Amino acid sequence: MPLLKVSADHAVRPAGLVAVPSRVLTLITRLRFRRALKAGVGLLLSMLSASSLGSRRVVGLFSAEVKGIPAAHQHLGKSLCCRKPAFLSWFKFYLLFCLLLCTLCFTLFDSLSCWDSSPLYKHYQKLFNQTRDFHVPQSYLPASPKEINGTTNAPTTVAPTLPTTVAPTHPPTVAPTHPPTVAPTHPPTVAPTHPTTVAPTHPTTVAPTHPTTVAPTHPPIVAPTVASTAAPPGTQYHQAYARNYHFIMDNKEVCKNQTPFLVLMVPVAPNNLAARNAIRQTWGNKTRIRGEVVLTMFMLGSIGGNVEQLQEKLKQENKKHHDLIQSDFRDSYKNLTIKTMVIMDWLATRCPSAAYAMKIDSDMFLNIDNLVIMLKKPGIPKQNYLTGMLMSNCPVVRWKPSKWYVPEEMYPDPKFPTYTLGMGYVLSNDLPEKFLEISKSIKPFNIEDAYIGMCMKKLGLKPSEPPNPSQFKAYNTKYNRCSFSKVITYILESSQQLIDFWTDLKKPGPPCEVNTAEDAPQAPLC
Structure with a gap:
Protein backbone atom coordinates (compact mmCIF):
# COMPACT_ATOMS: atom_id res chain seq x y z
CA MET A 1 0.00 0.00 0.00
CA PRO A 2 1.39 3.44 -0.82
CA LEU A 3 2.29 5.68 2.10
CA LEU A 4 1.67 9.35 2.81
CA LYS A 5 3.86 11.62 4.86
CA VAL A 6 2.15 14.03 7.29
CA SER A 7 4.38 16.91 8.31
CA ALA A 8 3.98 19.53 11.02
CA ASP A 9 2.01 21.73 8.61
CA HIS A 10 -0.52 18.92 7.91
CA ALA A 11 0.64 18.65 4.29
CA VAL A 12 0.29 15.34 2.46
CA ARG A 13 3.53 14.05 0.97
CA PRO A 14 4.44 10.71 -0.64
CA ALA A 15 6.91 8.21 0.74
CA GLY A 16 7.61 6.53 3.95
CA LEU A 17 8.00 8.77 6.99
CA VAL A 18 5.46 10.90 8.96
CA ALA A 19 6.65 13.81 11.13
CA VAL A 20 4.50 14.05 14.31
CA PRO A 21 3.46 17.64 15.16
CA SER A 22 5.09 19.19 18.22
CA ARG A 23 1.74 19.67 20.02
CA VAL A 24 0.93 15.98 19.66
CA LEU A 25 4.41 15.12 20.89
CA THR A 26 3.86 17.27 24.00
CA LEU A 27 0.61 15.51 24.85
CA ILE A 28 2.24 12.11 24.40
CA THR A 29 5.09 13.15 26.69
CA ARG A 30 2.79 14.37 29.45
CA LEU A 31 0.67 11.22 29.30
CA ARG A 32 3.74 9.00 29.56
CA PHE A 33 5.16 10.97 32.48
CA ARG A 34 1.89 10.94 34.38
CA ARG A 35 1.56 7.19 33.85
CA ALA A 36 5.06 6.66 35.25
CA LEU A 37 4.32 8.82 38.35
CA LYS A 38 1.05 7.01 38.95
CA ALA A 39 2.83 3.67 38.84
CA GLY A 40 5.47 4.92 41.30
CA VAL A 41 2.85 6.21 43.76
CA GLY A 42 1.01 2.91 43.59
CA LEU A 43 4.19 1.02 44.35
CA LEU A 44 4.94 3.16 47.42
CA LEU A 45 1.37 2.86 48.71
CA SER A 46 1.63 -0.88 48.48
CA MET A 47 4.90 -0.73 50.40
CA LEU A 48 3.31 1.36 53.16
CA SER A 49 0.47 -1.08 53.51
CA ALA A 50 2.88 -3.99 53.79
CA SER A 51 4.41 -5.23 57.01
CA SER A 52 7.93 -4.53 58.14
CA LEU A 53 8.78 -8.09 57.22
CA GLY A 54 7.54 -7.48 53.66
CA SER A 55 9.64 -4.29 53.40
CA ARG A 56 12.72 -6.18 54.46
CA ARG A 57 11.96 -8.79 51.79
CA VAL A 58 11.77 -6.12 49.13
CA VAL A 59 15.14 -4.68 50.15
CA GLY A 60 16.67 -8.12 50.42
CA LEU A 61 15.40 -9.04 46.97
CA PHE A 62 17.61 -6.42 45.32
CA SER A 63 20.70 -7.54 47.16
CA ALA A 64 20.06 -11.25 46.51
CA GLU A 65 19.58 -10.93 42.76
CA VAL A 66 22.92 -9.19 42.10
CA LYS A 67 25.74 -11.63 41.33
CA GLY A 68 29.35 -11.05 42.31
CA ILE A 69 28.71 -8.33 44.95
CA PRO A 70 31.55 -8.06 47.48
CA ALA A 71 31.01 -9.40 50.96
CA ALA A 72 31.08 -5.95 52.54
CA HIS A 73 28.24 -4.81 50.29
CA GLN A 74 26.24 -7.94 51.03
CA HIS A 75 26.70 -7.27 54.76
CA LEU A 76 25.42 -3.73 54.20
CA GLY A 77 22.30 -5.09 52.51
CA LYS A 78 21.70 -7.45 55.39
CA SER A 79 22.15 -4.66 57.91
CA LEU A 80 19.51 -2.60 56.15
CA CYS A 81 17.08 -5.44 56.45
CA CYS A 82 17.69 -5.62 60.14
CA ARG A 83 17.19 -1.89 60.94
CA LYS A 84 14.39 -0.86 63.23
CA PRO A 85 10.89 -0.52 61.74
CA ALA A 86 10.79 3.19 62.71
CA PHE A 87 13.73 4.04 60.46
CA LEU A 88 12.19 2.19 57.53
CA SER A 89 8.88 3.94 57.98
CA TRP A 90 10.52 7.41 58.00
CA PHE A 91 12.50 6.48 54.89
CA LYS A 92 9.36 5.39 53.04
CA PHE A 93 7.49 8.53 54.05
CA TYR A 94 10.36 10.64 52.72
CA LEU A 95 10.27 8.91 49.31
CA LEU A 96 6.50 9.24 49.12
CA PHE A 97 6.74 12.93 49.95
CA CYS A 98 9.23 13.52 47.11
CA LEU A 99 7.04 11.73 44.58
CA LEU A 100 3.93 13.58 45.66
CA LEU A 101 5.79 16.86 45.40
CA CYS A 102 6.87 16.07 41.84
CA THR A 103 3.31 15.05 40.91
CA LEU A 104 1.89 18.24 42.40
CA CYS A 105 4.37 20.42 40.51
CA PHE A 106 3.66 18.64 37.25
CA THR A 107 -0.13 18.95 37.54
CA LEU A 108 0.16 22.68 38.34
CA PHE A 109 1.40 23.36 34.78
CA ASP A 110 -1.84 24.70 33.27
CA SER A 111 -0.42 25.66 29.88
CA LEU A 112 1.71 23.86 27.34
CA SER A 113 4.04 26.83 27.14
CA CYS A 114 5.16 26.31 30.75
CA TRP A 115 5.81 22.65 30.06
CA ASP A 116 7.66 23.44 26.84
CA SER A 117 10.01 25.80 28.70
CA SER A 118 10.90 23.30 31.42
CA PRO A 119 14.38 21.62 31.31
CA LEU A 120 12.83 18.18 31.73
CA TYR A 121 10.74 18.64 28.60
CA LYS A 122 13.73 19.87 26.59
CA HIS A 123 15.78 16.86 27.62
CA TYR A 124 12.98 14.43 26.86
CA GLN A 125 12.19 16.18 23.57
CA LYS A 126 15.82 15.80 22.44
CA LEU A 127 15.67 12.06 22.96
CA PHE A 128 12.26 11.61 21.42
CA ASN A 129 13.09 13.59 18.26
CA GLN A 130 15.22 10.70 17.06
CA THR A 131 12.08 8.60 16.48
CA ARG A 132 9.42 11.15 15.53
CA ASP A 133 8.76 9.68 12.08
CA PHE A 134 6.26 6.87 11.68
CA HIS A 135 4.96 4.90 8.69
CA VAL A 136 1.28 5.67 8.29
CA PRO A 137 -0.85 3.88 5.66
CA GLN A 138 -2.68 6.05 3.20
CA SER A 139 -6.09 4.77 4.27
CA TYR A 140 -5.63 6.34 7.71
CA LEU A 141 -4.68 9.76 6.37
CA PRO A 142 -7.27 10.89 3.84
CA ALA A 143 -6.23 14.01 2.03
CA SER A 144 -8.72 16.84 2.08
CA PRO A 145 -9.55 18.81 -1.08
CA LYS A 146 -7.78 21.86 0.37
CA GLU A 147 -4.57 19.91 0.76
CA ILE A 148 -4.56 18.47 -2.77
CA ASN A 149 -6.38 21.17 -4.66
CA GLY A 150 -6.57 20.32 -8.34
CA THR A 151 -4.43 17.15 -8.25
CA THR A 152 -5.01 13.86 -10.06
CA ASN A 153 -4.39 10.31 -8.81
CA ALA A 154 -0.67 10.98 -8.56
CA PRO A 155 0.49 11.22 -4.90
CA THR A 156 1.98 14.69 -5.29
CA THR A 157 1.83 17.68 -7.57
CA VAL A 158 5.06 19.44 -6.71
CA ALA A 159 8.47 17.78 -6.44
CA PRO A 160 9.85 18.37 -2.91
CA THR A 161 13.27 19.35 -4.23
CA LEU A 162 11.83 22.11 -6.42
CA PRO A 163 9.36 24.02 -4.22
CA THR A 164 9.29 27.17 -6.36
CA THR A 165 8.61 25.78 -9.82
CA VAL A 166 6.45 23.12 -11.42
CA ALA A 167 8.17 21.60 -14.46
CA PRO A 168 5.47 20.26 -16.81
CA THR A 169 7.84 17.79 -18.45
CA HIS A 170 8.91 16.01 -15.26
CA PRO A 171 7.04 12.71 -14.69
CA PRO A 172 6.12 13.46 -10.99
CA THR A 173 4.35 16.67 -12.01
CA VAL A 174 0.91 16.19 -13.55
CA ALA A 175 -0.82 19.33 -14.74
CA PRO A 176 -4.47 19.72 -13.67
CA THR A 177 -6.97 18.36 -16.11
CA HIS A 178 -9.66 20.93 -15.28
CA PRO A 179 -9.41 24.17 -17.27
CA PRO A 180 -10.51 26.36 -14.30
CA THR A 181 -7.23 25.55 -12.52
CA VAL A 182 -5.32 27.84 -14.90
CA ALA A 183 -6.26 31.51 -14.63
CA PRO A 184 -4.73 33.28 -17.65
CA THR A 185 -5.86 36.72 -16.46
CA HIS A 186 -4.00 36.47 -13.18
CA PRO A 187 -0.40 37.60 -13.16
CA PRO A 188 2.05 34.73 -12.67
CA THR A 189 2.77 34.12 -9.02
CA VAL A 190 5.83 32.57 -7.47
CA ALA A 191 5.44 29.84 -4.87
CA PRO A 192 6.92 30.53 -1.41
CA THR A 193 10.44 29.40 -0.81
CA HIS A 194 9.50 27.16 2.12
CA PRO A 195 8.05 23.75 1.15
CA THR A 196 5.14 23.88 3.61
CA THR A 197 2.63 25.33 1.14
CA VAL A 198 1.89 22.87 -1.63
CA ALA A 199 -1.23 24.24 -3.25
CA PRO A 200 -3.05 27.56 -2.63
CA THR A 201 -6.70 27.53 -1.68
CA HIS A 202 -7.77 29.60 -4.69
CA PRO A 203 -7.90 27.90 -8.12
CA THR A 204 -4.75 29.57 -9.44
CA THR A 205 -1.95 27.01 -9.76
CA VAL A 206 1.74 27.60 -9.25
CA ALA A 207 3.12 29.56 -12.18
CA PRO A 208 6.60 29.04 -13.67
CA THR A 209 9.43 31.32 -12.65
CA HIS A 210 9.57 32.87 -16.14
CA PRO A 211 6.60 35.16 -16.84
CA THR A 212 6.55 34.22 -20.52
CA THR A 213 6.08 30.49 -19.86
CA VAL A 214 2.57 29.17 -19.19
CA ALA A 215 1.97 25.67 -17.86
CA PRO A 216 -0.12 23.50 -20.26
CA THR A 217 -3.69 22.62 -19.36
CA HIS A 218 -3.34 18.99 -20.51
CA PRO A 219 -1.08 16.27 -19.06
CA PRO A 220 2.41 16.21 -20.59
CA ILE A 221 3.19 13.51 -23.09
CA VAL A 222 5.88 11.14 -21.79
CA ALA A 223 7.95 9.11 -24.23
CA PRO A 224 7.43 5.32 -23.90
CA THR A 225 10.15 3.28 -22.24
CA VAL A 226 9.86 0.38 -24.69
CA ALA A 227 12.34 0.61 -27.52
CA SER A 228 10.72 1.24 -30.87
CA THR A 229 10.85 -1.55 -33.44
CA ALA A 230 10.38 0.83 -36.35
CA ALA A 231 13.08 0.90 -38.98
CA PRO A 232 15.47 3.86 -38.96
CA PRO A 233 14.85 6.77 -41.34
CA GLY A 234 15.55 5.85 -44.94
CA THR A 235 14.97 2.12 -44.34
CA GLN A 236 12.42 0.35 -46.52
CA TYR A 237 10.07 -2.18 -44.88
CA HIS A 238 12.46 -3.41 -42.17
CA GLN A 239 16.15 -3.71 -41.37
CA ALA A 240 16.58 -7.14 -43.00
CA TYR A 241 15.25 -6.02 -46.38
CA ALA A 242 18.25 -6.63 -48.62
CA ARG A 243 17.88 -3.59 -50.86
CA ASN A 244 18.40 -1.25 -47.93
CA TYR A 245 22.09 -2.10 -48.34
CA HIS A 246 24.62 -1.53 -51.12
CA PHE A 261 24.82 -24.15 -63.86
CA LEU A 262 25.45 -23.79 -60.12
CA VAL A 263 26.57 -20.82 -58.00
CA LEU A 264 28.00 -21.56 -54.56
CA MET A 265 27.42 -18.60 -52.20
CA VAL A 266 29.58 -18.75 -49.07
CA PRO A 267 28.87 -16.29 -46.20
CA VAL A 268 32.14 -15.70 -44.37
CA ALA A 269 33.62 -13.20 -41.94
CA PRO A 270 35.86 -10.53 -43.52
CA ASN A 271 38.87 -11.51 -41.43
CA ASN A 272 38.50 -15.27 -41.99
CA LEU A 273 41.07 -15.58 -44.74
CA ALA A 274 41.99 -19.12 -43.67
CA ALA A 275 38.48 -20.42 -44.42
CA ARG A 276 38.43 -18.78 -47.85
CA ASN A 277 41.84 -20.15 -48.78
CA ALA A 278 40.89 -23.65 -47.61
CA ILE A 279 37.77 -23.59 -49.81
CA ARG A 280 39.78 -22.29 -52.78
CA GLN A 281 42.13 -25.25 -52.40
CA THR A 282 39.34 -27.85 -52.10
CA TRP A 283 35.76 -27.89 -53.33
CA GLY A 284 35.80 -24.22 -54.43
CA ASN A 285 38.67 -24.90 -56.83
CA LYS A 286 36.57 -26.81 -59.34
CA THR A 287 34.96 -24.58 -61.95
CA ARG A 288 33.58 -27.27 -64.30
CA ILE A 289 32.04 -30.54 -63.17
CA ARG A 290 30.51 -33.07 -65.57
CA GLY A 291 30.44 -30.40 -68.23
CA GLU A 292 28.63 -27.85 -66.07
CA VAL A 293 30.04 -24.47 -64.96
CA VAL A 294 30.25 -24.04 -61.20
CA LEU A 295 30.99 -20.66 -59.66
CA THR A 296 32.10 -20.01 -56.05
CA MET A 297 31.61 -16.57 -54.46
CA PHE A 298 32.20 -15.29 -50.91
CA MET A 299 29.77 -12.86 -49.24
CA LEU A 300 31.15 -10.42 -46.64
CA GLY A 301 29.71 -7.61 -44.57
CA SER A 302 31.35 -4.42 -43.30
CA ILE A 303 34.06 -4.63 -40.67
CA GLY A 304 35.12 -2.87 -37.50
CA GLY A 305 38.44 -2.16 -35.86
CA ASN A 306 41.35 -1.31 -38.13
CA VAL A 307 39.06 -0.82 -41.12
CA GLU A 308 41.44 0.74 -43.62
CA GLN A 309 44.18 -1.86 -43.25
CA LEU A 310 41.82 -4.87 -43.46
CA GLN A 311 39.83 -3.31 -46.27
CA GLU A 312 42.98 -2.84 -48.31
CA LYS A 313 43.85 -6.51 -47.81
CA LEU A 314 40.37 -7.49 -48.99
CA LYS A 315 40.81 -5.41 -52.13
CA GLN A 316 44.12 -7.11 -52.90
CA GLU A 317 42.54 -10.53 -52.25
CA ASN A 318 39.64 -9.80 -54.59
CA LYS A 319 42.00 -8.45 -57.24
CA LYS A 320 43.79 -11.79 -57.19
CA PHE A 329 25.72 -4.12 -43.46
CA ARG A 330 27.56 -4.89 -40.20
CA ASP A 331 29.01 -8.40 -40.34
CA SER A 332 27.96 -10.32 -37.20
CA TYR A 333 26.24 -13.54 -36.20
CA LYS A 334 23.08 -11.67 -35.27
CA ASN A 335 22.94 -10.25 -38.82
CA LEU A 336 23.00 -13.60 -40.64
CA THR A 337 19.43 -13.04 -41.83
CA ILE A 338 20.52 -9.78 -43.47
CA LYS A 339 23.57 -11.52 -44.94
CA THR A 340 21.44 -14.32 -46.39
CA MET A 341 18.95 -11.89 -47.94
CA VAL A 342 21.81 -9.87 -49.47
CA ILE A 343 23.00 -13.15 -51.05
CA MET A 344 19.52 -13.53 -52.55
CA ASP A 345 19.71 -9.97 -53.85
CA TRP A 346 23.05 -10.63 -55.55
CA LEU A 347 21.75 -13.83 -57.18
CA ALA A 348 18.62 -12.06 -58.43
CA THR A 349 20.41 -8.98 -59.80
CA ARG A 350 23.94 -10.14 -60.75
CA CYS A 351 23.45 -13.77 -61.77
CA PRO A 352 19.81 -14.40 -62.78
CA SER A 353 20.82 -16.74 -65.62
CA ALA A 354 22.17 -19.47 -63.32
CA ALA A 355 20.07 -22.62 -63.00
CA TYR A 356 20.72 -23.38 -59.34
CA ALA A 357 22.39 -21.84 -56.35
CA MET A 358 23.57 -23.14 -52.99
CA LYS A 359 24.06 -21.23 -49.78
CA ILE A 360 26.79 -23.08 -47.86
CA ASP A 361 28.67 -22.16 -44.70
CA SER A 362 32.44 -21.69 -44.66
CA ASP A 363 33.04 -24.56 -42.19
CA MET A 364 31.49 -27.20 -44.44
CA PHE A 365 32.81 -30.15 -46.38
CA LEU A 366 31.06 -30.21 -49.74
CA ASN A 367 31.28 -33.12 -52.16
CA ILE A 368 30.61 -30.96 -55.16
CA ASP A 369 30.60 -33.92 -57.60
CA LYS A 376 21.18 -33.41 -63.04
CA LYS A 377 18.89 -36.29 -62.13
CA PRO A 378 15.60 -36.47 -64.00
CA GLY A 379 12.67 -35.06 -62.09
CA ILE A 380 14.60 -32.40 -60.19
CA PRO A 381 12.47 -29.23 -60.47
CA LYS A 382 13.95 -26.15 -62.10
CA GLN A 383 11.58 -23.74 -60.33
CA ASN A 384 10.31 -23.28 -56.76
CA TYR A 385 12.81 -25.87 -55.59
CA LEU A 386 14.48 -25.79 -52.18
CA THR A 387 16.18 -28.83 -50.68
CA LYS A 403 22.89 -18.76 -29.20
CA TRP A 404 19.59 -19.38 -31.01
CA TYR A 405 17.34 -17.44 -28.63
CA VAL A 406 14.43 -15.70 -30.38
CA PRO A 407 12.26 -13.28 -28.36
CA GLU A 408 8.51 -13.49 -28.75
CA GLU A 409 8.26 -9.97 -30.13
CA MET A 410 10.41 -11.10 -33.07
CA TYR A 411 8.64 -14.41 -33.67
CA PRO A 412 5.53 -15.15 -31.54
CA ASP A 413 4.77 -18.68 -32.80
CA PRO A 414 6.05 -21.57 -30.66
CA LYS A 415 7.43 -23.52 -33.65
CA PHE A 416 9.17 -22.69 -36.91
CA PRO A 417 7.76 -23.74 -40.26
CA THR A 418 9.56 -26.52 -42.10
CA TYR A 419 12.91 -25.25 -43.33
CA LYS A 440 8.83 -7.05 -47.44
CA SER A 441 5.89 -8.33 -45.39
CA ILE A 442 7.77 -10.74 -43.09
CA LYS A 443 9.17 -9.38 -39.84
CA PRO A 444 12.81 -10.46 -39.56
CA PHE A 445 14.27 -12.62 -36.82
CA ASN A 446 17.80 -13.84 -36.23
CA ILE A 447 17.50 -17.51 -37.34
CA GLU A 448 18.33 -17.08 -41.02
CA ASP A 449 17.46 -20.59 -42.28
CA ALA A 450 14.10 -20.54 -40.48
CA TYR A 451 13.47 -17.10 -42.01
CA ILE A 452 13.90 -18.62 -45.48
CA GLY A 453 11.42 -21.31 -44.41
CA MET A 454 8.98 -18.55 -43.44
CA CYS A 455 9.42 -16.99 -46.88
CA MET A 456 8.60 -20.35 -48.47
CA LYS A 457 5.50 -20.65 -46.30
CA LYS A 458 4.28 -17.17 -47.25
CA LEU A 459 4.82 -18.02 -50.90
CA GLY A 460 2.66 -21.13 -50.48
CA LEU A 461 5.63 -23.43 -51.12
CA LYS A 462 7.32 -26.21 -49.18
CA PRO A 463 10.94 -27.38 -49.10
CA SER A 464 11.51 -30.66 -50.89
CA GLU A 465 13.23 -33.69 -49.49
CA PRO A 466 16.42 -34.52 -51.45
CA PRO A 467 16.46 -37.69 -53.57
CA ASN A 468 18.82 -39.29 -51.02
CA PRO A 469 18.37 -37.62 -47.59
CA SER A 470 21.40 -39.45 -46.20
CA GLN A 471 23.68 -37.27 -48.36
CA PHE A 472 22.98 -34.14 -46.30
CA LYS A 473 24.63 -34.72 -42.94
CA ALA A 474 25.50 -32.39 -40.11
CA TYR A 475 28.19 -33.52 -37.64
CA ASN A 476 30.34 -36.59 -38.07
CA THR A 477 32.04 -38.53 -35.30
CA LYS A 478 35.19 -39.38 -37.22
CA TYR A 479 36.51 -39.26 -40.74
CA ASN A 480 35.80 -42.20 -43.00
CA ARG A 481 36.85 -42.01 -46.60
CA CYS A 482 34.05 -44.21 -47.86
CA SER A 483 31.40 -42.21 -45.99
CA PHE A 484 32.74 -38.85 -47.20
CA SER A 485 32.72 -40.12 -50.78
CA LYS A 486 28.92 -40.63 -50.61
CA VAL A 487 27.69 -37.52 -48.84
CA ILE A 488 27.11 -33.99 -50.09
CA THR A 489 27.63 -32.03 -46.85
CA TYR A 490 29.38 -32.49 -43.52
CA ILE A 491 30.15 -29.92 -40.81
CA LEU A 492 33.85 -29.70 -39.93
CA GLU A 493 35.81 -28.32 -37.01
CA SER A 494 38.52 -26.33 -38.78
CA SER A 495 39.82 -25.19 -42.14
CA GLN A 496 42.81 -27.47 -41.81
CA GLN A 497 40.48 -30.43 -41.33
CA LEU A 498 38.83 -29.58 -44.65
CA ILE A 499 42.18 -29.62 -46.42
CA ASP A 500 43.21 -32.93 -44.82
CA PHE A 501 39.92 -34.73 -45.53
CA TRP A 502 39.75 -33.44 -49.11
CA THR A 503 43.32 -34.48 -49.83
CA ASP A 504 42.69 -38.00 -48.52
CA LEU A 505 39.41 -38.34 -50.39
CA LYS A 506 40.96 -37.37 -53.74
CA LYS A 507 43.95 -39.66 -53.54
CA PRO A 508 44.12 -42.51 -56.10
CA GLY A 509 42.18 -45.70 -55.47
CA PRO A 510 38.56 -46.56 -54.72
CA PRO A 511 37.29 -44.95 -51.50
CA CYS A 512 35.08 -47.88 -50.49
CA GLU A 513 35.30 -51.64 -50.46
CA VAL A 514 32.99 -53.61 -52.70
CA ASN A 515 29.35 -54.11 -51.52
CA THR A 516 29.56 -51.49 -48.78
CA ALA A 517 26.16 -50.78 -47.21
CA GLU A 518 24.65 -47.37 -47.87
CA ASP A 519 24.57 -44.88 -45.00
CA ALA A 520 21.29 -44.19 -43.26
CA PRO A 521 19.87 -40.66 -43.13
CA GLN A 522 20.97 -38.60 -40.14
CA ALA A 523 18.34 -37.82 -37.55
CA PRO A 524 17.13 -34.20 -37.44
CA LEU A 525 18.83 -31.91 -34.94
CA CYS A 526 15.72 -30.43 -33.34
Missing part, protein backbone atom coordinates in the same frame (compact mmCIF):
# COMPACT_ATOMS: atom_id res chain seq x y z
CA PHE A 247 27.54 -3.47 -52.51
CA ILE A 248 30.88 -1.84 -51.77
CA MET A 249 32.90 -4.61 -53.45
CA ASP A 250 31.50 -6.60 -56.34
CA ASN A 251 32.25 -8.77 -59.37
CA LYS A 252 29.40 -7.95 -61.73
CA GLU A 253 30.91 -9.57 -64.81
CA VAL A 254 31.35 -13.11 -63.52
CA CYS A 255 27.92 -14.26 -64.74
CA LYS A 256 27.95 -12.20 -67.93
CA ASN A 257 30.99 -13.92 -69.36
CA GLN A 258 29.52 -17.38 -68.70
CA THR A 259 26.24 -18.98 -67.66
CA PRO A 260 26.77 -21.00 -64.51
CA HIS A 321 40.81 -14.20 -57.01
CA HIS A 322 37.80 -12.17 -58.27
CA ASP A 323 35.45 -13.95 -55.89
CA LEU A 324 34.60 -11.46 -53.11
CA ILE A 325 31.30 -9.64 -52.64
CA GLN A 326 30.98 -7.12 -49.84
CA SER A 327 27.95 -5.16 -48.67
CA ASP A 328 27.69 -2.29 -46.20
CA ASN A 370 27.72 -35.61 -55.79
CA LEU A 371 25.78 -32.34 -55.69
CA VAL A 372 25.99 -31.81 -59.45
CA ILE A 373 25.02 -35.43 -60.03
CA MET A 374 21.95 -34.96 -57.83
CA LEU A 375 20.84 -31.77 -59.62
CA GLY A 388 18.68 -29.86 -48.05
CA MET A 389 18.50 -31.32 -44.56
CA LEU A 390 14.85 -30.72 -43.64
CA MET A 391 13.90 -29.46 -40.18
CA SER A 392 10.26 -29.99 -39.19
CA ASN A 393 8.31 -29.01 -36.06
CA CYS A 394 11.34 -27.37 -34.49
CA PRO A 395 10.44 -25.40 -31.34
CA VAL A 396 11.55 -21.80 -31.01
CA VAL A 397 14.28 -21.37 -28.40
CA ARG A 398 13.10 -18.99 -25.66
CA TRP A 399 16.07 -19.50 -23.31
CA LYS A 400 17.92 -16.18 -23.32
CA PRO A 401 21.51 -17.46 -22.87
CA SER A 402 21.14 -19.65 -25.96
CA THR A 420 16.28 -26.50 -44.59
CA LEU A 421 19.24 -26.40 -42.23
CA GLY A 422 21.41 -23.37 -42.93
CA MET A 423 24.67 -25.32 -43.15
CA GLY A 424 23.92 -25.90 -46.83
CA TYR A 425 20.74 -25.81 -48.90
CA VAL A 426 20.15 -25.85 -52.65
CA LEU A 427 17.55 -23.75 -54.47
CA SER A 428 16.43 -23.09 -58.00
CA ASN A 429 17.57 -19.63 -59.04
CA ASP A 430 14.06 -18.28 -59.58
CA LEU A 431 13.47 -18.22 -55.81
CA PRO A 432 15.87 -15.38 -54.78
CA GLU A 433 13.74 -12.68 -56.41
CA LYS A 434 10.59 -14.19 -54.89
CA PHE A 435 12.22 -14.25 -51.48
CA LEU A 436 13.11 -10.57 -51.77
CA GLU A 437 9.58 -9.60 -52.70
CA ILE A 438 7.80 -11.62 -50.03
CA SER A 439 10.30 -10.56 -47.34
